[in-house]
Amino acid sequence: MQVLTWDPRWAYPEGNMQVQTEYPYYEPGQVVxxxxxxxxxxxxxxxxxxxxxxxxxxCKFKREWTERTPIEKNDPNDPNEPxxxxxxxxxxxxxxKNCFINQEMELLxxxxxxxxxxxxxxxxxxxLPENLASSFIYKNEHxxxxxxxxxxxxxxxxxxxxxxxxxxxx
Numbered sequence: 001m002q003v004l005t006w007d008p009r010w011a012y013p014e015g016n017m018q019v020q021t022e023y024p025y026y027e028p029g030q031v032v033x034x035x036x037x038x039x040x041x042x043x044x045x046x047x048x049x050x051x052x053x054x055x056x057x058x059c060k061f062k063r064e065w066t067e068r069t070p071i072e073k074n075d076p077n078d079p080n081e082p083x084x085x086x087x088x089x090x091x092x093x094x095x096x097k098n099c100f101i102n103q104e105m106e107l108l109x110x111x112x113x114x115x116x117x118x119x120x121x122x123x124x125x126x127x128l129p130e131n132l133a134s135s136f137i138y139k140n141e142h143x144x145x146x147x148x149x150x151x152x153x154x155x156x157x158x159x160x161x162x163x164x165x166x167x168x169x170x
Contacts, residue, residue, distance in 0.1 A: 015040035046159035
């Protein structure tokens with residue numbers, strides 16, 4: 001029997017909710033199996049429990065370079081005359097964002113639009129697309145360009161209801 005330790009970051013006045021997947025890492029095309037554990041101290045008025053699957057990439061860096069343009073010599077035939085240059089400094093920043101996957105799925109339609117107090121466990125399964133990039137984080141503060149890149153995925157589970165604050169967990 002598995003013992004679940006409740007994470008205090010996902011505690012709400014109505015209770016606690018956590019998402020757990022079968023494995024900590026997945027490859028593109030794999031099937032993801034998991035469970036949503038819910039502990040409610042009182043009833044929650046909601047029509048459904050929904051899960052959002054999102055994957056994004058972000059990157060940024062800056063480039064700095066100097067463009068040198070030769071200045072015409074006074075006497076082009078004098079080999080002893082030093083060549084002088086006009087220097088122009090350039091700086092540019094680059095940022096990009098991309099969303100690989102953004103899907104929603106209903107995990108549970110709640111009868112009577114009221115989830116009763118107590119412990120609940122809702123299982124889920126879905127298949128990742130074949131063309132997803134792997135998760136990674138890269139940051140190098142010692143490089144003058146200060147490159148920073150990441151590709152991250154998350155699951156977010158939310159009680160959906162009209163007219164009330166959402167109870168959610170990531």
